Amino acid sequence: MKADKILKNFNQIFCPIDNGIPLRGEQMNDAIIIENGYIAIKDGKILAVDKGGPNEDLISENTEVIDYSGKIATPGLIDCHTHLVYGGSREHEFAQKLNGVAYLDILAQGGGILSTVKATRQASFEELYDKSASLLDKMLIHGVTTVEAKSGYGLNWETEEKQLQVVKKLNEKHTIDLVSTFMGAHAIPEEYRGRSDEFIDLIITEMLPKIKEENLAEFCDIFCEKGVFTAEESFKLLSAAKKLGFKLRIHADEIASIGGVDVAAQLGAVSAEHLMMITNEGIRKLSEAHVIGNLLPATTFSLMEDTYAPAKKMIENGMAITLTTDSNPGSCPTANLQFIMQLGCFMQKLTPIQVFNAVTINAAYSVCKADTIGSFDSGKIADIAIFDAPNIDFPLYFFATNLVTEVYKRGNLVISERQYNV
Ligand code: NIG
Numbered sequence: 001m002k003a004d005k006i007l008k009n010f011n012q013i014f015c016p017i018d019n020g021i022p023l024r025g026e027q028m029n030d031a032i033i034i035e036n037g038y039i040a041i042k043d044g045k046i047l048a049v050d051k052g053g054p055n056e057d058l059i060s061e062n063t064e065v066i067d068y069s070g071k072i073a074t075p076g077l078i079d080c081h082t083h084l085v086y087g088g089s090r091e092h093e094f095a096q097k098l099n100g101v102a103y104l105d106i107l108a109q110g111g112g113i114l115s116t117v118k119a120t121r122q123a124s125f126e127e128l129y130d131k132s133a134s135l136l137d138k139m140l141i142h143g144v145t146t147v148e149a150k151s152g153y154g155l156n157w158e159t160e161e162k163q164l165q166v167v168k169k170l171n172e173k174h175t176i177d178l179v180s181t182f183m184g185a186h187a188i189p190e191e192y193r194g195r196s197d198e199f200i201d202l203i204i205t206e207m208l209p210k211i212k213e214e215n216l217a218e219f220c221d222i223f224c225e226k227g228v229f230t231a232e233e234s235f236k237l238l239s240a241a242k243k244l245g246f247k248l249r250i251h252a253d254e255i256a257s258i259g260g261v262d263v264a265a266q267l268g269a270v271s272a273e274h275l276m277m278i279t280n281e282g283i284r285k286l287s288e289a290h291v292i293g294n295l296l297p298a299t300t301f302s303l304m305e306d307t308y309a310p311a312k313k314m315i316e317n318g319m320a321i322t323l324t325t326d327s328n329p330g331s332c333p334t335a336n337l338q339f340i341m342q343l344g345c346f347m348q349k350l351t352p353i354q355v356f357n358a359v360t361i362n363a364a365y366s367v368c369k370a371d372t373i374g375s376f377d378s379g380k381i382a383d384i385a386i387f388d389a390p391n392i393d394f395p396l397y398f399f400a401t402n403l404v405t406e407v408y409k410r411g412n413l414v415i416s417e418r419q420y421n422v
């Protein structure tokens, strides 16, 4: 078969190994790194990836051949945990943070997530759409081609639905593909203060069925945290969501370890998020239950905490992990997944291969899309990030600088020489 496009002369091509399940434990140390290779694309999909000059059988007079000497290629990066859609911003809380006021104390005073809830309720659909599209543009320029996006700044039907409709429209219109998660249980709204059980019931009886009916989300998530939702409430909500056919995630062990990990293991969640405070016992449970650990080291950085999720220990104990931004206006205002990858090395001591596996194939499993993205197996969608780097170690060592120069989405060049080409 002839290729439409051949991208050739890469110094290295990072090829994750897709075994049909997430890479766990020691498997995260493995990948195929092709030296001096090419990628052939046909109809927006991967046709072939190999070393050396392109096979003549792949080339016709219509094949476009592009030289990427001096650069490396990886599958398009996947940001599998974001709070993408929100109104306003929270730089006004930055001074409080710098003065040592704790994240949960800001929330308890009606700020934090609740201040973003106010701004998101007030924002129009169009305002939210434009703001989120602009954030996605920034992610794309950093090499990200798929993003998971959560609701959770509405905490009432009207605004949760508005957020999810924004995600749906962005998925149709924006270059980046989106995976939608309903997170109505992100905080206890002011009007339900002291009545979290009633709020959980409202979500179960009124919101979840409508979201299912309108097909507005694939996953359901909850913030299981001290002063927010208990493990019992999390179990109740996620069990109901599971019965309705939602896949599950849970924010667990972020600030305090209160049982969210057990809920994830018991209910067979696809992933548990954050896990900064996870215990050895918790790691064992997630490992046995095959729950993916979605780790968000820039949240630790942005919260100015010292404790990073014990990523290495998780891998040593057989877990599959991903790295992801948590992009949100409070605990992690960023669009740069590369910085998170660098923190994975600098602060969690992961290796470059583990990091690239975390943001490609494992992240693809975390959004349940590994049949189409996350590796260069032929037939998968040709989502490709190209870095101005001589080898795959370089983008992790040379930090806080965007090294992505080109991005292909479904075989189309959407970022060219660091500029939007769409
Ligand atoms: O994942 N932990 C809960 N939710 C977000 C923070 C959202 C916010 O502060 O606006 C997180 O860190």
Ligand code: FE
Residues within 6 Å of the ligand: 081, 082, 083, 251, 273, 326
């Ligand atoms: Fe989060």
